[in-house]
Amino acid sequence: MKTNLFILKFLLMTFLMLNVVSCESKKSDNPLLDTQWNGLAKSPQETEIILKFSKDKFDVLQGEKIIETMNYTLNNGDINIEKKSGGTPCNVGTKGKYNYEIIGENLVMTPVSDDCADRIKSFQGIVYKKIEIKK
Template sequence: MKTNLFFLKFILMTFLMWNVISCESKKSDNPLLDTQWNGLAKIPQETEIILRFSNDKIDVLLGNKVIETMNYTLSNDEINIEENSGGTPCDAGTKGKYKYEVIGENLVMTLISDECTARIKSLQGIVYKKIDVKK
């Protein structure tokens, strides 16, 4: 009986440790996951916005209001984005590709290609500063 209980505890602890390690490795694969960045986007005048990254979505906030949402994926040092909804003149499904760099507490995106010219003006070359998010 003691052996079975020990074995059960061992399996449970092994599973929990594997789960923790697995979650940490997924998070390290996406340096933007659960981060927020603010910067002055040109929409069309310079306006302070926040980019809020979740697992596969970017919310663009003006003040506390979400004004646009986009899906995204990362590949090497590139971010692929696709318009979901929002206030820009981009149609839903409009795609863009940018090189992204996280340099210290800064996020910079450089145009590779984008089907929406309005989005280019609001993303390219802007230095976004990381916002500490309290959980």
């Protein structure tokens, strides 16, 4: 009886530990999830914007106003983006691919390819600073 109880406790603890590890690895799969970044975009003059990331999209805000929304996926240090809506010169559906790197509290995106030249000008060479989100 003690052996069965021991095995049951062992299996329960193992299950709980695997569940915790699984949850933690899912968080780290997307380092941009639920983050916000502030930077000066060049569109055509420098304009302060915020990139606000959620699970599979990010909004580009100017002040409190969303000026563009894009879907994104991450893959081996690349961020693939597709415009969903907004008033910038890029057409809806326009895709781009950027290398992204988080260095401390900074986000840098370097263009790999993009069907919208204006977006390249807007993102290239900008260091975005992480904004702490108050909960």
